[in-house]
């Protein structure tokens with residue numbers, strides 16, 4: 254089994270508890286998701302189709318109204334099991350950011366929280382092309398993640414967080430994601446810092 258899938262399968266049962274207690278880069282988790290959900294809700298039509306990529310246990314998608322049709326993709330079947338137990342109405346499929354198992358132009362919004370940095374750097378453009386493919390024209394992309402405005406800001410955070418910082422992670426910088434979104438067919442891009450290590454980036458498919 255792929256080692257990333259194995260890692261998240263093992264984490265699935267304690268994930269919800271851990272994100273509330275582990276601190277470090279996760280500080281502000283609830284606030285960040287709530288701020289992002291407010292942004293995306295204002296763009297969704299009634300009974301809209303929403304896809305959460307790297308849905309995990311479903312915490313971000315759960316903040317959307319009950320009339321939204323929620324779909325989720327994740328590489329981890331154990332995360333999807335946890336999500337299904339909490340939210341049996343969600344349509345869940347095993348899949349990957351770079352190979353999303355949904356139809357072209359089927360979604361009004363694609364959201365993703367704390368997952369984009371898990372995609373290998375060389376695959377990030379392909380991942381955003383997949384997001385673009387499944388979105389309807391004018392649809393919204395919303396990426397929430399551990400991201401930084403600059404190398405200097407990331408280095409400051411690693412010093413501040415000390416032993417809570419994970420050197421093995423490859424976090425994206427805001428200018429890089431902004432550029433990738435523009436290259437993959439998005440416009441009206443906005444970037445907002447929501448917590449010490451969290452940014453919210455939204456854009457619209459042309």
Ligand SMILES: C[S@@+](CC[C@H](N)C(=O)[O-])C[C@H]1O[C@@H](n2cnc3c(N)ncnc32)[C@H](O)[C@@H]1O
Nearest residue numbers: 261307308309327328329332349350366368371
């Ligand atoms: C840190 S968790 C975030 C879960 C959830 N979105 C949240 O905000 O709590 C990262 C999730 O992304 C999934 N994941 C990692 N790499 C992925 C990829 N390439 N494609 C899809 N899902 C992925 C993991 O299995 C895990 O469920």
